[in-house]
Amino acid sequence: xxxxxxxxxxxxxxxxxxxxxxxxxxxxxxxxxxxxxxxxxxxxxxxxxxxxxxxxxxxxxxxxxxxxxxxxxxxxxxxxxxxxxxxxxxxxxxxxxxxxxxxxxxxxxxxxxxxxxxxxxxxxxxxxxxxxxxxxxxxxxxxxxxxxxxxxxxxxxxxxxxxxxxxxxxxxxxxxxxxxxxxxxxxxxxxxxxxxxxxxxxxxxxxxxxxxxxxxxxxxxxxxxxxxxxxxxxxxxxx
Amino acid sequence: xxxxxxxxxxxxxxxxxxxxxxxxxxxxxxxxxxxxxxxxxxxxxxxxxxxxxxxxxxxxxxxxxxxxxxxxxxxxxxxxxxxxxxxxxxxxxxxxxxxxxxxxxxxxxxxxxxxxxxxxxxxxxxxxxxxxxxxxxxxxxxxxxxxxxxxxxxxxxxxxxxxxxxxxxxxxxxxxxxxxxxxxxxxxxxxxxxxxxxxxxxxxxxxxxxxxxxxxxxxxxxxxxxxxxxxxxxxxxxx
DNA sequence: CGTTGAATTGAAAGTGATCAAGGCGTGTGG
DNA sequence: CCACACGCCTTGATCACTTTCAATTCAACG
Numbered sequence: 001x002x003x004x005x006x007x008x009x010x011x012x013x014x015x016x017x018x019x020x021x022x023x024x025x026x027x028x029x030x031x032x033x034x035x036x037x038x039x040x041x042x043x044x045x046x047x048x049x050x051x052x053x054x055x056x057x058x059x060x061x062x063x064x065x066x067x068x069x070x071x072x073x074x075x076x077x078x079x080x081x082x083x084x085x086x087x088x089x090x091x092x093x094x095x096x097x098x099x100x101x102x103x104x105x106x107x108x109x110x111x112x113x114x115x116x117x118x119x120x121x122x123x124x125x126x127x128x129x130x131x132x133x134x135x136x137x138x139x140x141x142x143x144x145x146x147x148x149x150x151x152x153x154x155x156x157x158x159x160x161x162x163x164x165x166x167x168x169x170x171x172x173x174x175x176x177x178x179x180x181x182x183x184x185x186x187x188x189x190x191x192x193x194x195x196x197x198x199x200x201x202x203x204x205x206x207x208x209x210x211x212x213x214x215x216x217x218x219x220x221x222x223x224x225x226x227x228x229x230x231x232x233x234x235x236x237x238x239x
Numbered sequence: 240x241x242x243x244x245x246x247x248x249x250x251x252x253x254x255x256x257x258x259x260x261x262x263x264x265x266x267x268x269x270x271x272x273x274x275x276x277x278x279x280x281x282x283x284x285x286x287x288x289x290x291x292x293x294x295x296x297x298x299x300x301x302x303x304x305x306x307x308x309x310x311x312x313x314x315x316x317x318x319x320x321x322x323x324x325x326x327x328x329x330x331x332x333x334x335x336x337x338x339x340x341x342x343x344x345x346x347x348x349x350x351x352x353x354x355x356x357x358x359x360x361x362x363x364x365x366x367x368x369x370x371x372x373x374x375x376x377x378x379x380x381x382x383x384x385x386x387x388x389x390x391x392x393x394x395x396x397x398x399x400x401x402x403x404x405x406x407x408x409x410x411x412x413x414x415x416x417x418x419x420x421x422x423x424x425x426x427x428x429x430x431x432x433x434x435x436x437x438x439x440x441x442x443x444x445x446x447x448x449x450x451x452x453x454x455x456x457x458x459x460x461x462x463x464x465x466x467x468x469x470x471x472x473x474x475x476x477x478x
Numbered sequence: 479c480g481t482t483g484a485a486t487t488g489a490a491a492g493t494g495a496t497c498a499a500g501g502c503g504t505g506t507g508g
Numbered sequence: 509c510c511a512c513a514c515g516c517c518t519t520g521a522t523c524a525c526t527t528t529c530a531a532t533t534c535a536a537c538g
Contacts, residue, residue, distance in 0.1 A: 013326075060376075062376075062380045064380065064383055064384060064465070065384075065388075065465040066384065068383060070379065070380045070383050072376045072379055072380065073376075083369065084369035084370070084372060084373060087252075087366055087369065087370070088469055088470070088472075089469065090469075092373070092467060092469060092470050093376070112362075115358065115361070115362050115365070116358045116359065116362065117358070119354065119355045119356070119358050119361055120355065122354070122358055122361040122362060122365060123351075123354050123355065123361060125365055126354070126361060126364055126365040126368060127326055129365060129368040129369055129372060130322065130323035130326065130368055131323070131326070132372055133323060133368060133371055133372045133375055134323060134331070136372055136375035136376055136378075136379060137299075137301075137311045137312075137332070137375055139375075139379050140309065140311055140375060140378050140379055140382070141301045141303065141309045141311065143379070143382045143426060144303055144307060144309050144426050145303060145304070145305065146493075146494095147493080147494075149304075178515085178516065178517090179516075179517070180516080187382060187383050188494075188495090189494075189495060189496080190516090190517085191494090191495080191496085191518085191519090192493090192494055192495075194517065194518060194519090195494095195518085195519090197517095198518085209517095226303070226304040228331060230327055230328065230329075230331060231327070231331050233327075385525075386525080386526080417483085417484065417485090418484075418485065419484080427526075427527095428526070428527060428528080429484090429485085430485095430486085430487090430526090430527080430528085431525090431526055431527075433485060433486060433487090434486085434487090434526095436485095437486085448485090449535095
């Protein structure tokens, strides 16, 4: 049988034996569907259950006091929605489905027990959190750069993560985002995203039309982005 | 004897028994000093040892391709500098001392063994990583807002973290940053930081002069910042 | 009392935001 | 099979917050 997305993700980081894998999967056996544009988790929810994306794309977001929406992270299959939330009284941001999604849910308390029982799982989860933090940090540094570099960087990140998750292999990838969603992630208006996309297209670097990302000149793209793949990878793998 | 800063920090999150605490402290018994403005860890270093700030302030930073410096996080006593780095071949950003610092170092391998041996420590470290990630996320959302809100938010974060770390209690706090360093953190030129600081001062909200942060009207400050303390706290504490 | 690092002030230039329409494609219903 | 509608992409013109560049002031210190 195939690995669940979560197990697959953690296996990129650490070695887990079949029993550890099945305990993880058992924890998250309650699968439900969420339609595109609907919240998987809303700001203010009580975190009693933890959720993992099984299929589709989602985004962590926060509504700014001024009314805009900031996307904080894109979530691909295998990503946790809300582990961190279990330590808060209520969740400080929402998560919505970018596409129709399948989401696995499990009890936060059972996860906590699993962490105590299975140190290797705890360690893998810890490392996964550290990688997520690296990604967040790269977003912070990113927002300092100009529109062109920001978009390029986002595309590099997504393409690499999709490769790791087994969702992309060639130069084309299915990236189910609107230009507005891209803008909400990198802090640009959709208008400016549009113009910058046109520029990148005319430069022969990337093309992003109709949900399809086509990387035309990956070397040039990385250069514009100032992208280094290494913060997403694990050069060593835990035994 | 007093708790070490790291133990103190983790005790804010979880309960650790004396043996767990002393194993942690033993791991990080190698203390050294770093002078202000010097790197504690440089980009490209090999991560064989892990470091924790014991005394003083430090900052995680990255030099942007364009030449600017982005500060990614401020590190206070008890904060880990580089645990995440142990999974990378080389570190993707530097850490420098904002003030003269005392830093504890220990073997990355020994930390890994400790994580496997002591599940409760593993869990506490995991949660600490999740809190750090929340902070990073708040920085992302922050950069979308205008200069005034950004500065206000940074001050709220720092004041709260200092309270948690036992470094501040009243309305005054010793914040050893120059205006330029503030700017590098929130993505503004020192000139604009200066003007905005003047504005906040004239509004009677905060005053930041000569390393001292004085919160004059904390309610107004939180409002400007759109600050919610809850992402820094743990409302539950692990048993 | 000169030197140095930091804080301040002024004026000009830009990058991206805002406001307002217009175009285009796809799917649905008549 | 056509018309209309809705979602998304595209374009144009103007506005504004920040940046940049260039000095000047201030304060601590040797």
